[in-house]
Amino acid sequence: MKTVGALLLLSILPAVAQEPVIVGSKKFTESYVLAEIAQRSLGNAGIRAAHRQGMGGTIILWEALRTGQISAYPEYTGTIAEEILKLSPPLSLEAMRQELAQHGVGITEELGFNNTYALVMRRSVAERLGLRTISDLRAHQQLQFGLTHEFIARRDGWTPLAQRYGLATPRVRGIDHGIGYEALRNGSVDVKDAYSTDAKIAENDLVALEDDLRFFPQYKAVFLYRLSLPGPAITQLQSLAGTLDEPRMIRLNAEAERTKDYARAADLYFNTSGSHGETLPHKLLRWTARHLQLAGIALLLSVVVGVPLGIVASRGGALGHAILSITGVVQTIPSLALLALLVPLPFFGISGRTAIAALFLYGLLPIVRNTATGLQDIAPPIRESAIALGLSAAAQLRQIYLPIASRTILAGIKTSAVINIGTATLAALIGAGGLGEPIISGLNLNDHATILQGAIPAAVLALVVQWSFDLLDRLLIPKGLRL
Amino acid sequence: MEALVKLRGVSKTFGAATALHPLDLAVERGKTTVLIGPSGCGKSTLLRLIIRLLEPDRGTVDFDDEPITSANIAERRQQIGYVIQDGGLFPHLTARDNVMLMARHLGRPADESNARLQELCALTRFPADALSRFPVELSGGQRQRVSLMRALALSPRLLLLDEPLGALDPLVRAALQKDLREIFTRLQQTVILVTHDLAEAAYLGDRIVLMNEGRVVQEGTIRDLREKPTSEFVTDFVSAQRSLVLT
Ligand SMILES: Nc1ncnc2c1ncn2[C@@H]1O[C@H](COP(=O)(O)OP(=O)(O)OP(=O)(O)O)[C@@H](O)[C@H]1O
Numbered sequence A: 001m002k003t004v005g006a007l008l009l010l011s012i013l014p015a016v017a018q019e020p021v022i023v024g025s026k027k028f029t030e031s032y033v034l035a036e037i038a039q040r041s042l043g044n045a046g047i048r049a050a051h052r053q054g055m056g057g058t059i060i061l062w063e064a065l066r067t068g069q070i071s072a073y074p075e076y077t078g079t080i081a082e083e084i085l086k087l088s089p090p091l092s093l094e095a096m097r098q099e100l101a102q103h104g105v106g107i108t109e110e111l112g113f114n115n116t117y118a119l120v121m122r123r124s125v126a127e128r129l130g131l132r133t134i135s136d137l138r139a140h141q142q143l144q145f146g147l148t149h150e151f152i153a154r155r156d157g158w159t160p161l162a163q164r165y166g167l168a169t170p171r172v173r174g175i176d177h178g179i180g181y182e183a184l185r186n187g188s189v190d191v192k193d194a195y196s197t198d199a200k201i202a203e204n205d206l207v208a209l210e211d212d213l214r215f216f217p218q219y220k221a222v223f224l225y226r227l228s229l230p231g232p233a234i235t236q237l238q239s240l241a242g243t244l245d246e247p248r249m250i251r252l253n254a255e256a257e258r259t260k261d262y263a264r265a266a267d268l269y270f271n272t273s274g275s276h277g278e279t280l281p282h283k284l285l286r287w288t289a290r291h292l293q294l295a296g297i298a299l300l301l302s303v304v305v306g307v308p309l310g311i312v313a314s315r316g317g318a319l320g321h322a323i324l325s326i327t328g329v330v331q332t333i334p335s336l337a338l339l340a341l342l343v344p345l346p347f348f349g350i351s352g353r354t355a356i357a358a359l360f361l362y363g364l365l366p367i368v369r370n371t372a373t374g375l376q377d378i379a380p381p382i383r384e385s386a387i388a389l390g391l392s393a394a395a396q397l398r399q400i401y402l403p404i405a406s407r408t409i410l411a412g413i414k415t416s417a418v419i420n421i422g423t424a425t426l427a428a429l430i431g432a433g434g435l436g437e438p439i440i441s442g443l444n445l446n447d448h449a450t451i452l453q454g455a456i457p458a459a460v461l462a463l464v465v466q467w468s469f470d471l472l473d474r475l476l477i478p479k480g481l482r483l
Numbered sequence B: 001m002e003a004l005v006k007l008r009g010v011s012k013t014f015g016a017a018t019a020l021h022p023l024d025l026a027v028e029r030g031k032t033t034v035l036i037g038p039s040g041c042g043k044s045t046l047l048r049l050i051i052r053l054l055e056p057d058r059g060t061v062d063f064d065d066e067p068i069t070s071a072n073i074a075e076r077r078q079q080i081g082y083v084i085q086d087g088g089l090f091p092h093l094t095a096r097d098n099v100m101l102m103a104r105h106l107g108r109p110a111d112e113s114n115a116r117l118q119e120l121c122a123l124t125r126f127p128a129d130a131l132s133r134f135p136v137e138l139s140g141g142q143r144q145r146v147s148l149m150r151a152l153a154l155s156p157r158l159l160l161l162d163e164p165l166g167a168l169d170p171l172v173r174a175a176l177q178k179d180l181r182e183i184f185t186r187l188q189q190t191v192i193l194v195t196h197d198l199a200e201a202a203y204l205g206d207r208i209v210l211m212n213e214g215r216v217v218q219e220g221t222i223r224d225l226r227e228k229p230t231s232e233f234v235t236d237f238v239s240a241q242r243s244l245v246l247t
C-alpha cells in the first residue's frame, strides 16, 4: 500500500513543479486551432505550454483567464466589447486594452482576420456576374437569397443590412444552414449567409462578398492573456498578430475539419506538415498518463479519507449512519451534475482539481461501505480475543481488524478504481485532459474514429486496473485468509 | 483460603433479562475453580465480567484485593489468559504469530520470546513444526492448544477457560483434559474453567461452582455435590449427568 502511494505521489510531483503556460480554447474548431497555434508558438520559443481544449463558452473562458486558471485564450473584439466589457461597439483596441488592464488582462494586436457574418456565393457565379462587394448586389435583383432563419431575424441581420445597402430583392427564402450550402451547390440558391472564416467557404469554392459599407460588427481575432505572464510569453503571443487573414484562417479551419486533427491545422500554420505534430501513439500515451494521474490521485484521496470514515461508520450510531447516507447520496448525483456543481466553487473552477475532487467523491462510497461492512463482519470471538489479550484499541484495529477486513476493503478500492477510470473521461469536459479529450473532440467533430481513440484505451485501462487489483489481492491479503 | 479473584455483589442484566443476580465468589490461588450449570445460567457472562468484556451493573471484581476498573484493566488483561470454545484465533496470523502477538506488542526481546515459544510447545504438546501454519490449516485440537499457548504466553496469573474442549471429539478431548491437568499442576496455575460436563469438572476441578439461572446454587468438591446436595436442583443436575455416563 505504501509503495503504491509513493509511486502515485511521484507521478504528481513533476506536474506540480513546473507551471506551464495554459492556453484555453472555446468549443469550436477555430478556437481550438488558434489555441493550438499559440501553444505551439510558445513551445517553439522554449516556453512550456499546454492547450486546455474546448473548455466552454465566453463566460467560462473569461472567468478562467481572470482567475488565473488559464493564461491566455483566443477571443474576438466584438465579443470582448459586448459580452465581456458590456460596452457597445465600436470600441478601439486601445480603449479595450485600458478596460481589460483593470482585470489584469492584456490583449494582443489583431491576428488579421475578421470572423463575422458574410454573404457568400459560388465563385463561378460571382465571377460571371462581376460581383465583389455587397453593394454590387444592388444591380442583380434576380438573384435567389437563401438565408438562415437566425440571420433573417437578427438585429444585425438581413433587414437592416438590406436597408443599409438598399437591396430591394424580393427573392429571400429562409433555409437551414447546412442545407443552404447544398442549395448553393446545386444552384437553387445564389447568395447565402455564413461566418466569414467558415471552412465550408473553401470546401465549396465559395467567395465572401466584401462588406464595403462596414455593416457587420467587427469580430477581429486577438489573444487575451494575463498581464502577469512572463515577458517572453507575451512577446510570443504578440508575434502571431497580423499573420492570419481570412483565406488563411479558412484553410486552417478546413484542414482541421478535414483531418479531424487540430494539431494538423497548426502544422499548416507553421508549415511544418506533421513534423511537430504529435503522433497518435504519443498522444495516446499523454492522454493515458493524464487519465491515470487524475484517477490515481483521486483514488489515493478516496482511500486516505474513505478507510477512516469506514472505520467510524463501522461503529454504527448516528455518526456512522450519517457517513454512510451522505456518501451514498453523493454517489447518486450524476457525474456531469457533480462537475457542474463544483466548477463555480472558489478553489475549484475549470481545472484538474475539480475533476479530481469529483472523482474522489465518487470513489468514496464503495471504500467507506466496504470498510464498514468488512469490519462489522468480523466474528465476535475474534473481537473478544483481541480485547481480552490486552491489545490497545489502535493495535486491535491495525493488527487484527483491518487485516481481517482487508479483502472486503480492497474489493471496495477496486470498485472505486474502476469507476474512476470510467468517470475520468468526463474530466475533459472541464479541460482537465485525459482520455476524454479525444472523445469530446470526436463528439464535436462528429468523428467516430476520434471518439474510439479515447473510448477503447479507457475500456482497456479499466480492465488492466481490474487485473492489477486481482494481483494486488495476492500481495496485500494475508495468506491465512486466502487458504 | 487465599483468593486471587473476589466477586462482590456483581450483577448483570441484558435489558429486561437478568443474566447474573448479585453474586459473591472467591477464586482460590493456584487452584482450578470450575463453573458448571445448564445452558444460559450465566457462566460465560461471569468470565466476561472478570476480564471486562462486559461492565457489571453493580458490584466489584477484586484482583489481588484491588478492584478492577477501566483504568487498570489494560494492565490486568496482560495478567489474565482467556480461551474460548472455538479458540478465537486470528485467521490471518500463523500459530506462532498468534501466540507471540502480545509479546511482540510489548516489545519483548526476540530470543526471550523464542525460548518461551519452545517452552509452550513442550508444555501443550504442540508440534513445533506446525507453528508456521495458519489456523485453518490446524485441527480443532491443535487450534485449542495454540489458543492455550497464546493465553499462557505472558505467564498469566489467572487463566479463564470458557468451554475450551466443547467442540472436540471425545478422544482429542480426553487427551487435552489430561494435558490440561498436568499443565495446571505444573504451573500451579489459578484457573477458572467453564464446562457443561460434570466428569470434566470432577477431573480438572479442585472446587466446583454449580450455577442456575444467574445464581450460585452450591460450591464445593464433587463429593460435596454428590453427597451433600443443598437443593433438589443439585441432585437432579448431578444424577442427570451420572445416568448419562452409566447407561
Ligand atoms: N450480549 C448479550 N445480550 C443479551 N443477552 C445476553 C447477552 N449475553 C448473554 N445473554 C443472556 O444472558 C444469559 C446468560 O448467558 P451466558 O452466555 O452467560 O450463559 P452460559 O451459562 O455461558 O450458557 P452456555 O452454557 O450455553 O454457554 C442467557 O440467558 C443469555 O441469553
Ligand SMILES: [Mg+2]
Binding pocket: B043, B044, B045, B162
Ligand atoms: Mg457460555
